[in-house]
Amino acid sequence: MILVTGASGHLGSSIIQHLLKKIPANQIIALVRNEAKATMFKEAGVIIRMGDYHNPASLATAFVDVHKAVLVSSSDFNDRFGQHKNVIDAAKAAGVSHFTYTGISLKNVNTSVLKHFTEDHFQTEDYLKESGMAYTFMRHNLYAEMIPLYIGRQVLDKGIVFPAGEGRVPFALRDEMGEANANVLISEGHENKSYNIANDVNYSFQDMADILSELAKKKIIYTNPNQDSYIDSLKASGLPEHMAQIASGFSIAMRDGDFDLPGNDLKNLLGRKPTDLKVYLQQNFYSERRK
Structure with a gap:
């Protein structure tokens, strides 16, 4: 028996669909807090x-008769390590x-500006090692699906404005x-x-602008603003202060x-090359515009 936590969330449901x-x-x-969300x-x-x-x-009884389990990290930051x-x-x-x-896949949590936001992932890993159970760490890099949150959906008109240099x-x-994740669960x-669960190619936001320029057949400009003006623009759009600071x-x-940790682990676990960023951008920005 294989148990998947967070089964009603985006990642947990994806793992189950592939299983x-x-x-x-x-x-x-499927381990869930709300059974109504697990109807499918x-x-x-x-x-x-x-x-x-x-x-x-x-x-206490959730793991009865379970041989393998995957813990999808909590999206609730209230004592996340304690939850794990x-x-x-x-x-x-x-x-x-x-x-x-x-x-999470991160070069060095101790020197990262995101230390306070991500160190509980590595505390969880240490605790799991100490548990005595056999473990596998699936260190996820950033989802392509998060790109619209970073750059908005009006990039074909307004360009990309994001302070990632x-x-x-x-x-x-x-x-x-x-x-x-599903492939790991069903194999030995x-x-x-x-x-390191990441694409084998890395991309800059200028690369995104260049790809979108090619797709749209017009110049899409990438602008790298300073942090203060970026935060001000987010707050002006209605984003709460703490969310603007996280972004x-x-x-x-x-x-x-x-x-910046590209690698071959995802490709090897999939048995094929991961989807190229150009395909994602075409489907989620250019194709939407053409509908």
Whole structure:
């Protein structure tokens, strides 16, 4: 039996969708907080169990008869490490033999501007190592699906305005990361290994502007504003102060090369080359405009 936490979220649901293509539904357990959000999987024959990362008691029976589990990191930043610790403790107590964790790919958490935002991922990894369970760390780089949040959807008219300088990121599709996670769960030889889940090519925001210029057959300008004016523009658009600061932090991390970690792990786990950024941009910016 394979258990997937966060099953109603984007990544968790992607992992389950890919597992359903490879193993019977009754071998998959979806752990959710709200059963109503798991209707699609329940109808497909997936076993649904309830559990809350914040509530150890709710997790006590979630891992019964589970051989492998994947912990999709929490999107709730209120004591995220504590939440992860609760899940790992419950899995260990139930006798889970192989535990996979979806963390983050970052060059050096201690020097990154995002240290306060990401260090709990590495605390989770350390705690999982100490648990005695066989582990696999799936260190995810940035999702291509996040690009519209960084640059907006009016780039064909307004250009790209984002303070990442010449920083480069190996953006990859979240669904392909989900597929890679599913492939690890159904195969052997991944015990006590760490994978850098990223595209094998890295891209700058100038590269994005050049690709969009090619697709639109007109010049798309990339502008690298200073951080203060960028934050002011986000707040003027209605984004709360704390969200504007988080967006600014990610742009600084990109500028500083914190995510510049392309590699072949995703390609090897998929058995094919990951989707190129040009394909994503064409489908999500240029094709939308033509409809």
